[in-house]
Amino acid sequence: MHGPVQLFTVIALVSLPTVMYGGYALSGVLRRGDLTEKQRGLFRAGHAHAGVLLVLALAALQLVQHGGLGDTARWIVCFLLLFGVLAQSGGFFLAMLRTRLGMGVTTGGAVLLGAAMLLTAYGIAFP
Numbered sequence: 633m634h635g636p637v638q639l640f641t642v643i644a645l646v647s648l649p650t651v652m653y654g655g656y657a658l659s660g661v662l663r664r665g666d667l668t669e670k671q672r673g674l675f676r677a678g679h680a681h682a683g684v685l686l687v688l689a690l691a692a693l694q695l696v697q698h699g700g701l702g703d704t705a706r707w708i709v710c711f712l713l714l715f716g717v718l719a720q721s722g723g724f725f726l727a728m729l730r731t732r733l734g735m736g737v738t739t740g741g742a743v744l745l746g747a748a749m750l751l752t753a754y755g756i757a758f759p
Contacts, residue, residue, distance in 0.1 A: 678724030700759025
């Protein structure tokens, strides 16, 4: 493993403990009752999406590594995955403050992740 796939695999692996800590923080916030029901739901959604999407990114990075994409396309997929995960999950946290903007960021993240998945599929289908 080398290049963008190696770098972004390390970024995803280092990010996972922050999501794990977020689960711990979530339990404390829920115990204290500092948030409204809507805010609690958005906090849970952001945290859950972050964890699941990081695991998805790790799986996709392995496919990118073994697919037929060139180096430039690999960099593009890696950046799409990174910013897609950040936007998709981060949008839920932003929605705790500004619902409309947060949901727009979440939707943008979904579009980025979709593009990353399609490029990855292309690299697998046409090596």
